[in-house]
Amino acid sequence: MHELSVTESLLEIALRHAEPAGAKRILALHIVVGQLSSIVDDSVQFYWDIVARDTIAEEAQLHFRRVPVELSCEACGHTYSPENDEFSCPACGGERFKITAGEEFYLESIEIDK
C-alpha cells in the first residue's frame, strides 16, 4: 500500500497553499481520483488522521471525486466507458483507444478558515 506516501504529499501540498492565503485552519480538501488510479479512499483517510495531527489541517474533511474511465476509439472516434474487462469499442469493435479520462490524481481545491 502506498497510501502513506500519497497522504504525506497531499498534506504538504495543502499546507503549502493554505499558509500564504493566511489560513488559520484547513476545513476541507477536494481530491480528484480517476478510476485507474489505484488509490483507496478509506486508506488515505486513515493515514490522514495520523499525518495531519498537530497541523492546521488536522480536522480537515477529505472529499474524493471519482472520475470514471473514458476511452476514445482510434478507429471511429466513439467515446465509451469500458465494462468489466472489455476494452474494445462497443460501436465498431476497434481495439485501439486513447484514455481520455480516469487517470486523474490531483488536489483540486482546499477550503480554509482565515
Place this chain on the structure above:
Amino acid sequence: MSTCIPVVENILSANDRLAAENRAIFDKAGVFAINLMASPGAGKTSLVERTVEGLAGRLRLGVIEGDLASSLDADRAAAAGAAAVQINTGGECHLDAVMLHAALPQLDLKSLDLLIVENVGNLVCPTSFKLGVHCNILIASTPEGDDKPYKYPGSYRGIDALVINKIDLLPYVDFDMQNFRRGVEMLNPGVMTFPLSCRTGEGLDAWLDWLAAQVKNRA
C-alpha cells in the same frame, strides 16, 4: 467564513520533480537507466543476472535492487559481475524517485553505461511512481497466466518494452499467448516484446541486442 482556494496540483508532483532530477543525473553521467517491473517470482533478478552476464565486455553495468528487506538480490547481481546496490524499502510496495535518488551516490555512475533498477515485485504500485529512468520494462511470465494485461492494465500501459519470461514452461502451463498478446496490443499497441527463457537462454540474444542498441542510441 470559509474560503475556497483552487489548487489543481498533482498529488505525486514532488515525486515527479525528483524523477526529473534523477534523469538529469543520469544524463550528466552519460548512463542509460532502465526500470524493471514485474510480479514477485516473474524472474526480475534472473533477467538481471542473464543480462549482466550477457553484456559483460560490451557494456559496464550497475544494478540497483529494490526489495522490502534483505540483500539477496544485490548479492546475486554482484555475483554475476555488476556494481550492485540494495535499497530496502522497509515495507513500501514500490520504489519511488526519492529512494532512488538517495541510492545513486553509492554508485560511480560515470563509470557505467547501463544502470538497471529492479523495482519491488508488484504489478500495481510501481507504475504510479516515476523514477526518472529512460526506459520502463515489464516482465511477464507464463505461469502467471494470460489474463494479466486485463487484470493489471496500468502496468502494461506505460511500458516501453515487454519481456515474456519462462517460455520453456509453455507446454506445461495454461497460457494462451494469443489472448495475452491481444490484451497487450489493446493497452500498448506495437510495444516491443521479447519472449525468452532465463533458464534455457532461448530468446535472450534478441533482448540483449535490443538493450545494447538502446544504450548506444542514447550515448
